[in-house]
Amino acid sequence: MKYTLSVQVENHFGVLARIAGLFSARGFNISSLSVAETEDPTISVMTIVVEGDEKILDQVKKQLNKLIEVIKVKDVTFLDYVSRELALIKVKIDAQRRREVIEIADVFKGRVVDISHENITIEVTGDSKKLDAVVELLKSYGIVEMARTGRVAIIRG
Amino acid sequence: MLTGAKILIESLKKEGVEVIFGYPGGVVIPIFDVLYEEKDIKLVHVRHEQGAAHAADGYARATGKVGVCLATSGPGATNLVTGIATAYMDSIPMVALTGQVATSMIGSDAFQEADITGITRSITKHNFLVKDVNDLARTIKEAFYIASTGRPGPVLVDLPKDVLVSKTEFNYPDKVELRGYKPKVKIHLGQIKKAVEMIQEAKRPLIYYGGGVILGNASNELVEFVKKSGIPITSTLMGLGGYPGDYKDPLYLGMLGMHGTVYANYAMHNCDLIIAIGARFDDRVTGKLDEFAPNAKIIHIDIDPSSISKNVIVDVPIVGDVKDILIEMNKLIKPVKIKEWLDQIAIWKEKYPLTYTKDSKFVKPQYVIDKLSELTKGNAIIATEVGQHQMWVAQYYQFVKPRTLLTSGGLGTMGYGLPASIGAKVAYPDKTVITIAGDGSLQMNIQELGTAIAHDINIKIIILNNAYLGMVRQWQELFYSKRYSGVCLAKTDKNGEMCGYYPDFLKIAEAYGFWGKRITTNEEVEKALKELLEVSGPALLDIWIEKEENVFPMVPAGANLTQMIGGLA
Numbered sequence: 001m002k003y004t005l006s007v008q009v010e011n012h013f014g015v016l017a018r019i020a021g022l023f024s025a026r027g028f029n030i031s032s033l034s035v036a037e038t039e040d041p042t043i044s045v046m047t048i049v050v051e052g053d054e055k056i057l058d059q060v061k062k063q064l065n066k067l068i069e070v071i072k073v074k075d076v077t078f079l080d081y082v083s084r085e086l087a088l089i090k091v092k093i094d095a096q097r098r099r100e101v102i103e104i105a106d107v108f109k110g111r112v113v114d115i116s117h118e119n120i121t122i123e124v125t126g127d128s129k130k131l132d133a134v135v136e137l138l139k140s141y142g143i144v145e146m147a148r149t150g151r152v153a154i155i156r157g
Numbered sequence: 158m159l160t161g162a163k164i165l166i167e168s169l170k171k172e173g174v175e176v177i178f179g180y181p182g183g184v185v186i187p188i189f190d191v192l193y194e195e196k197d198i199k200l201v202h203v204r205h206e207q208g209a210a211h212a213a214d215g216y217a218r219a220t221g222k223v224g225v226c227l228a229t230s231g232p233g234a235t236n237l238v239t240g241i242a243t244a245y246m247d248s249i250p251m252v253a254l255t256g257q258v259a260t261s262m263i264g265s266d267a268f269q270e271a272d273i274t275g276i277t278r279s280i281t282k283h284n285f286l287v288k289d290v291n292d293l294a295r296t297i298k299e300a301f302y303i304a305s306t307g308r309p310g311p312v313l314v315d316l317p318k319d320v321l322v323s324k325t326e327f328n329y330p331d332k333v334e335l336r337g338y339k340p341k342v343k344i345h346l347g348q349i350k351k352a353v354e355m356i357q358e359a360k361r362p363l364i365y366y367g368g369g370v371i372l373g374n375a376s377n378e379l380v381e382f383v384k385k386s387g388i389p390i391t392s393t394l395m396g397l398g399g400y401p402g403d404y405k406d407p408l409y410l411g412m413l414g415m416h417g418t419v420y421a422n423y424a425m426h427n428c429d430l431i432i433a434i435g436a437r438f439d440d441r442v443t444g445k446l447d448e449f450a451p452n453a454k455i456i457h458i459d460i461d462p463s464s465i466s467k468n469v470i471v472d473v474p475i476v477g478d479v480k481d482i483l484i485e486m487n488k489l490i491k492p493v494k495i496k497e498w499l500d501q502i503a504i505w506k507e508k509y510p511l512t513y514t515k516d517s518k519f520v521k522p523q524y525v526i527d528k529l530s531e532l533t534k535g536n537a538i539i540a541t542e543v544g545q546h547q548m549w550v551a552q553y554y555q556f557v558k559p560r561t562l563l564t565s566g567g568l569g570t571m572g573y574g575l576p577a578s579i580g581a582k583v584a585y586p587d588k589t590v591i592t593i594a595g596d597g598s599l600q601m602n603i604q605e606l607g608t609a610i611a612h613d614i615n616i617k618i619i620i621l622n623n624a625y626l627g628m629v630r631q632w633q634e635l636f637y638s639k640r641y642s643g644v645c646l647a648k649t650d651k652n653g654e655m656c657g658y659y660p661d662f663l664k665i666a667e668a669y670g671f672w673g674k675r676i677t678t679n680e681e682v683e684k685a686l687k688e689l690l691e692v693s694g695p696a697l698l699d700i701w702i703e704k705e706e707n708v709f710p711m712v713p714a715g716a717n718l719t720q721m722i723g724g725l726a
Contacts, residue, residue, distance in 0.1 A: 009337075010337060025279040055466070062463035063463050065462070065463075066462075067283075071336050
């Protein structure tokens with residue numbers, strides 16, 4: 001199963017390496033990891049999606065807590081939380097296909113962020129399933145390039 | 158205004174550091190320059206950086222204080238790695254200081270540059286790269302705080318050349334502010350109550366304790382707990398000395414696990430309640446995990462939450478300082494009614510004692526340790542290397558006080574013992590400090606004989622010399638049809654027969670200025686040991702032991718604790 005952890009860390013040089021190193025040294029699997037500074041510039045938040053069973057999750061949390069630069073580990077998996085991923089997808093187009101791609105983007109509440117004679121780039125946010133669905137649909141048009149973030153999460157309320 | 162190097166040394170003094178084990182090199186010359194006229198901190202300059210790390214570790218284990226080692230950038234720093242990993246696996250408080258190339262050069266593959274914080278990330282409790290001299294004093298404060306609190310461990314501080322030579326005001330902070338590190342945990346009294354209730358109801362309880370008792374200075378509390386409850390007790394390798402070792406004590410079962418006593422392993426397998434105190438259910442202790450103590454509930458006292466339910470599922474975890482927890486438990490605990498269980502244990506103890514015979518051409522190693530234990534009465538500090546001799550020490554030396562056994566338990570580092578004994582002897586010049594070594598292990602850091610001589614560090618060395626890497630040979634004998642591959646340290650003739658021991662340790666002793674003696678028979682043991690202990694300076698005793706003597710009993714890898722070889726006759 002996949003668990004989502006929201007981890008507050010000191011915004012120090014090398015913290016990401018420390019956390020990634022912990023996962024590789026202990027044989028834990030990271031499905032995705034995203035990191036960004038918070039409103040407090042001394043703190044970053046990492047959203048880590050971990051794959052494993054409960055025992056592994058328990059160890060992951062404890063081992064993360066052991067790191068000096070980890071301030072707080074929150075397991076949001078079973079909490080009421082909002083999570084998002086973002087994808088930027090560049091699709092090959094011609095005049096006729098352009099309209100179809102834009103329609104698909106509209107259905108998924110995506111936005112066109114760039115357009116040229118050959119390509120169109122759309123931006124979609126949502127959970128993994130929604131993004132997978134968009135990607136699947138756009139595949140038939142020919143995806144030139146794609147960039148996708150990991151999951152970010154925040155507890156509701 | 159002080160230079161970074163001066164600030165470093167002043168900071169170490171604030172932390173009460175009295176000795177640094179170090180080796181110089183290009184970028185750390187500014188530190189050695191400060192040490193040149195430093196009166197309060199002694200520099201023990203070793204012959205190899207690995208020796209510095211192990212010596213600092215030995216000093217820390219013997220004293221409980223933070224050990225400090227120092228090496229230059231690049232190869233100096235990487236030579237510390239095994240020593241740091243050794244300390245990490247056994248939770249030893251240590252601060253490793255390394256030089257680094259100037260901040261402007263970092264990442265340029267400069268001369269003697271190594272990314273030591275990257276390299277040591279997974280073998281340190283924490284590490285720092287100091288990029289600004291203004292952060293230096295605070296970083297040292299934090300390093301000592303992290304190394305010595307909670308579950309202790311090594312902390313590395315990497316010091317670029319420019320940080321060491323640039324100047325700033327020296328202000329040593331009073332307190333540490335680390336929001337991500339709160340080592341003081343409040344003890345859960347409810348859990349303690351629950352544990353005590355379980356203990357009172359148990360029919361076959363067993364205390365299984367480890368190095369945490371030593372690290373947490375909780376020996377007295379443990380002894381009180383055993384006295385008050387009347388529960389039998391077994392120790393891990395790391396725990397030896399935490400409870401006074403005496404096989405005549407009906408509650409004391411000695412060490413358990415792969416080379417533990419038969420009765421300790423039987424007791425563990427058959428108990429209905431394990432009270433684990435500062436021990437971590439290592440694979441050398443549990444044997445085959447899914448057949449480990451099949452009928453036992455588990456109470457686990459540990460300072461590190463990540464040790465709880467890591468290898469075995471725990472019923473009642475109690476997280477916190479072992480001393481504080483035992484003090485609380487001692488308030489509640491009453492004698493348990495377990496006569497049948499104690500009778501059973503007495504039967505096992507009677508039937509399956511540790512034994513050896515003396516009908517041998519060469520010396521029986523067990524006899525040496527037995528005799529040494531008798532002669533020193535547990536009043537010596539014993540450092541070991543790793544292998545058969547280490548296990549014989551664990552079985553036959555009766556450690557009666559904490560911090561008297563220095564041994565690499567977790568990492569199993571050959572080459573640890575000699576430098577560790579140097580560290581301990583520096584801390585306690587008046588105590589007898591003995592390294593017990595195999596002929597293989599001793600050669601891994603044999604250059605440290607020079608350190609001992611140069612600094613008048615009066616250590617005693619006993620080599621149990623079988624011209625083999627004995628433990629690996631034992632495995633090859635038992636599990637690989639005696640196909641001895643890469644284990645013979647002697648010269649062999651065309652037929653593969655041994656025809657000479659190398660090196661000649663007496664010549665090595667002489668070359669370094671050690672007193673040296675060799676014995677080859679059991680009859681000589683007692684006299685030679687007495688002589689060794691009485692020699693005034695550093696001394697080495699080369700004892701030729703039975704070449705193919707095995708360490709028994711033995712739980713083969715992957716077997717459960719009752720499936721022992723040897724010792725069951």
